[in-house]
Amino acid sequence: MVDAMIPLVPLAAADVADILTDLFVVLLAAKAGDELFKRIGQPSIVGEILAGVLIGPSVLGLVEPGEVLEVFAELGVVFLLFWVGLETRISDIREVGRTALLVGVLGVVLPFAGGVGLGAGLGEDGGTTVFLGAALVATSVGITSAVLIDLGVLGTRPSRTILGAAVIDDILAMIVLAVAVGIAGGEGTGAPQVGNEVTSILVVTALAAAFVAFFALGGTRLMQHRPQILKAPRFSESPLLPAVIVCLGLAAFAAQIGLAAIIGAFLAGMMVAETKEHHPIEDEVAPLYAFFPPFFFAFIGLELDLGELADAETLGLLALVTVVAAATKLAGAWLGARGMGGREALFVGVGMVPRGEVGIIVAGIGQTAGVIDEQLFAVIVGMSVATTLLAPPLLRSLRPATPG
Amino acid sequence: MVDAMIPLVPLAAADVADILTDLFVVLLAAKAGDELFKRIGQPSIVGEILAGVLIGPSVLGLVEPGEVLEVFAELGVVFLLFWVGLETRISDIREVGRTALLVGVLGVVLPFAGGVGLGAGLGEDGGTTVFLGAALVATSVGITSAVLIDLGVLGTRPSRTILGAAVIDDILAMIVLAVAVGIAGGEGTGAPQVGNEVTSILVVTALAAAFVAFFALGGTRLMQHRPQILKAPRFSESPLLPAVIVCLGLAAFAAQIGLAAIIGAFLAGMMVAETKEHHPIEDEVAPLYAFFPPFFFAFIGLELDLGELADAETLGLLALVTVVAAATKLAGAWLGARGMGGREALFVGVGMVPRGEVGIIVAGIGQTAGVIDEQLFAVIVGMSVATTLLAPPLLRSLRPATPG
Numbered sequence: 001m002v003d004a005m006i007p008l009v010p011l012a013a014a015d016v017a018d019i020l021t022d023l024f025v026v027l028l029a030a031k032a033g034d035e036l037f038k039r040i041g042q043p044s045i046v047g048e049i050l051a052g053v054l055i056g057p058s059v060l061g062l063v064e065p066g067e068v069l070e071v072f073a074e075l076g077v078v079f080l081l082f083w084v085g086l087e088t089r090i091s092d093i094r095e096v097g098r099t100a101l102l103v104g105v106l107g108v109v110l111p112f113a114g115g116v117g118l119g120a121g122l123g124e125d126g127g128t129t130v131f132l133g134a135a136l137v138a139t140s141v142g143i144t145s146a147v148l149i150d151l152g153v154l155g156t157r158p159s160r161t162i163l164g165a166a167v168i169d170d171i172l173a174m175i176v177l178a179v180a181v182g183i184a185g186g187e188g189t190g191a192p193q194v195g196n197e198v199t200s201i202l203v204v205t206a207l208a209a210a211f212v213a214f215f216a217l218g219g220t221r222l223m224q225h226r227p228q229i230l231k232a233p234r235f236s237e238s239p240l241l242p243a244v245i246v247c248l249g250l251a252a253f254a255a256q257i258g259l260a261a262i263i264g265a266f267l268a269g270m271m272v273a274e275t276k277e278h279h280p281i282e283d284e285v286a287p288l289y290a291f292f293p294p295f296f297f298a299f300i301g302l303e304l305d306l307g308e309l310a311d312a313e314t315l316g317l318l319a320l321v322t323v324v325a326a327a328t329k330l331a332g333a334w335l336g337a338r339g340m341g342g343r344e345a346l347f348v349g350v351g352m353v354p355r356g357e358v359g360i361i362v363a364g365i366g367q368t369a370g371v372i373d374e375q376l377f378a379v380i381v382g383m384s385v386a387t388t389l390l391a392p393p394l395l396r397s398l399r400p401a402t403p404g
Numbered sequence: 405m406v407d408a409m410i411p412l413v414p415l416a417a418a419d420v421a422d423i424l425t426d427l428f429v430v431l432l433a434a435k436a437g438d439e440l441f442k443r444i445g446q447p448s449i450v451g452e453i454l455a456g457v458l459i460g461p462s463v464l465g466l467v468e469p470g471e472v473l474e475v476f477a478e479l480g481v482v483f484l485l486f487w488v489g490l491e492t493r494i495s496d497i498r499e500v501g502r503t504a505l506l507v508g509v510l511g512v513v514l515p516f517a518g519g520v521g522l523g524a525g526l527g528e529d530g531g532t533t534v535f536l537g538a539a540l541v542a543t544s545v546g547i548t549s550a551v552l553i554d555l556g557v558l559g560t561r562p563s564r565t566i567l568g569a570a571v572i573d574d575i576l577a578m579i580v581l582a583v584a585v586g587i588a589g590g591e592g593t594g595a596p597q598v599g600n601e602v603t604s605i606l607v608v609t610a611l612a613a614a615f616v617a618f619f620a621l622g623g624t625r626l627m628q629h630r631p632q633i634l635k636a637p638r639f640s641e642s643p644l645l646p647a648v649i650v651c652l653g654l655a656a657f658a659a660q661i662g663l664a665a666i667i668g669a670f671l672a673g674m675m676v677a678e679t680k681e682h683h684p685i686e687d688e689v690a691p692l693y694a695f696f697p698p699f700f701f702a703f704i705g706l707e708l709d710l711g712e713l714a715d716a717e718t719l720g721l722l723a724l725v726t727v728v729a730a731a732t733k734l735a736g737a738w739l740g741a742r743g744m745g746g747r748e749a750l751f752v753g754v755g756m757v758p759r760g761e762v763g764i765i766v767a768g769i770g771q772t773a774g775v776i777d778e779q780l781f782a783v784i785v786g787m788s789v790a791t792t793l794l795a796p797p798l799l800r801s802l803r804p805a806t807p808g
């Protein structure tokens with residue numbers, strides 16, 4: 001009964017071997033895609049995403065997207081936004097506050113209306129329609145951030161507007177998703193508990209807004225005045241682990257209250273940035289920022305199932321959803337930013353277009369709630385990947401002048 | 405039916421939130437334990453392990469050891485041994501080769517005999533007896549390495565002997581474990597396929613030895629002569645990701661052929677070390693070496709279940725097994741190293757004593773095979789933790805003079 005080879009690689013050890021192999025294959029493929037795309041003058045994250053498609057179930061089938069890879073992908077975008085936060089001063093965001101608010105709000109309202117309109121036009125029922133709206137709402141600031149870093153324009157006004165708008169966008173997206181889940185759940189049970197839902201949504205929205213305000217304002221001020229919290233007599237070595245602990249703590253807290261983890265990571269980065277004169281923290285975070293994010297980009301590609309998109313009807317639906325998603329987000333964000341001037345407003349609009357992992361997460365929730373079927377799931381994932389692949393080359397051609 | 409709070413933290417997002425929270429709690433606790441133990445003049449890894457005991461199921465129950473934490477723990481010891489490899493030249497190991505071989509062999513034979521003798525004395529059946537022997541065999545070089553780094557003696561002769569012996573030890577431990585699993589499996593089915601087993605074990609042992617020899621000799625030579633493989637025109641940025649890819653690749657390969665992943669990581673570190681004159685690789689690996697290993701040490705503590713050890717009989721058995729495990733390993737390794745002189749041989753002997761994660765893995769395999777019951781599992785885990793906590797203070801007091 002004992003297979004001749006089995007005893008030598010026992011169960012627990014075999015699991016570890018397979019997971020190490022997956023991590024190795026994903027990192028190798030992402031790095032190869034990155035290098036190749038740099039060489040041909042294309043955005044490296046596009047190369048990493050396509051590498052994920054290549055090694056994933058769609059093409060070679062070397063790697064399946066599983067729980068451990070999902071956690072690495074999540075830490076990838078967490079460390080990416082932590083890095084972006086490290087490069088951002090709260091004063092930069094405050095300066096563009098009004099425009100960012102407008103971009104965030106209009107960039108949510110139009111895509112939601114577009115998604116709901118599209119769902120109604122296709123004759124879907126209420127739950128599915130609202131979910132399609134929700135899936136079109138959220139921006140993946142991770143993708144845009146990586147391109148902004150790549151182009152060296154993170155400090156420019158349009159870039160700061162995108163970052164500020166992304167925070168507003170995520171709070172609104174949380175509300176829209178909560179409403180969508182409530183409606184889908186209510187439909188399923190025939191009992192929409194509207195009163196409870198509204199109260200619960202208001203409470204959690206207030207909590208989320210308070211969290212952002214508290215750490216963005218109070219946290220950054222605290223670090224300005226007490227940078228030694230991260231080092232000095234209390235911590236004997238480098239400030240890296242204390243900084244990473246702040247990052248994981250705020251990311252976990254944001255996720256626990258229903259916000260995206262990356263909002264917490266971004267706030268943590270801005271807090272730690274206030275101590276930069278005192279510690280060489282960026283040099284130490286850089287290797288974590290090099291190691292984790294490739295898992296995030298490759299994972300987006302891993303989740304795409306090209307087989308599901310193979311028939312003409314699905315492809316047509318994908319094209320339609322992608323056009324609506326891109327056009328409404330671009331129009332909404334552009335409207336909000338139009339005071340900045342045409343080219344910069346367009347840059348902001350394009351920067352808000354990628355749906356990345358956020359669209360995929362929303363589609364997954366809709367599938368669990370029973371209102372998104374397999375075809376629509378594949379279409380939303382396809383739209384997320386398509387908007388994510390479209391934006392980087394466009395951003396590159398619209399690249400604003402760097403400050404100073 | 406829809407709970408008022410559930411919609412706001414949907415399934416996938418809630419999982420991510422919980423895992424981020426676990427990672428945050430483990431890293432915070434480990435760092436706190438580390439800082440506290442440094443302050444009171446004790447080895448910091450002991451503080452990290454005890455922090456794991458504190459937050460784990462034994463005491464506070466804040467964190468359960470799960471798959472994701474296990475992967476982080478594994479990467480912790482992988483990056484730890486990669487770091488040790490970076491600090492080691494293959495010529496250092498070759499110099500102590502003969503002694504290391506003796507230490508490795510005698511440090512396996514005596515503990516195995518001790519475990520089998522103990523099992524027979526306790527009246528256990530054949531499968532259990534052999535497994536007890538296997539559990540007493542393997543050294544956790546991760547624990548000792550961390551202490552050697554901490555003491556600043558990684559470059560000394562006794563330290564290099566320990567590292568070389570650990571490689572031998574792991575190959576022999578793989579054989580012993582394979583035999584034990586074969587016997588346990590054969591007992592279970594009543595059909596020990598001795599012929600197949602022996603062939604299979606010989607093949608895999610030859611493969612393992614060839615793997616180690618190929619990368620230790622050929623790999624390091626390749627890197628000496630072609631350091632640009634990790635950088636220069638082919639890789640545009642830093643050599644970090646190529647180096648990490650080599651590390652993960654060899655770790656995964658070692659694990660796939662039944663060796664410990666850390667053997668592969670150690671060989672990868674030695675290969676990359678040969679390019680050190682050309683790239684500032686250590687500065688870039690240091691943050692990964694700071695981030696991951698605390699998960700390894702804390703995880704050892706998380707796996708300890710003090711509740712299972714609460715009765716006098718079990719405690720007595722734990723004391724007996726721990727004494728046999730420590731005494732036989734110390735005696736075997738000391739015998740092998742006695743040519744180095746009394747104090748240094750004693751240092752080598754103590755350095756081989758910690759069983760760490762390796763004992764726990766073997767116990768888990770025995771439990772799966774049905775020959776290790778709950779009590780004996782808890783005892784072996786307890787022995788692994790006890791030998792791991794014993795060694796660091798002893799090594800500190802025996803600390804050899806640093807070279808040069």
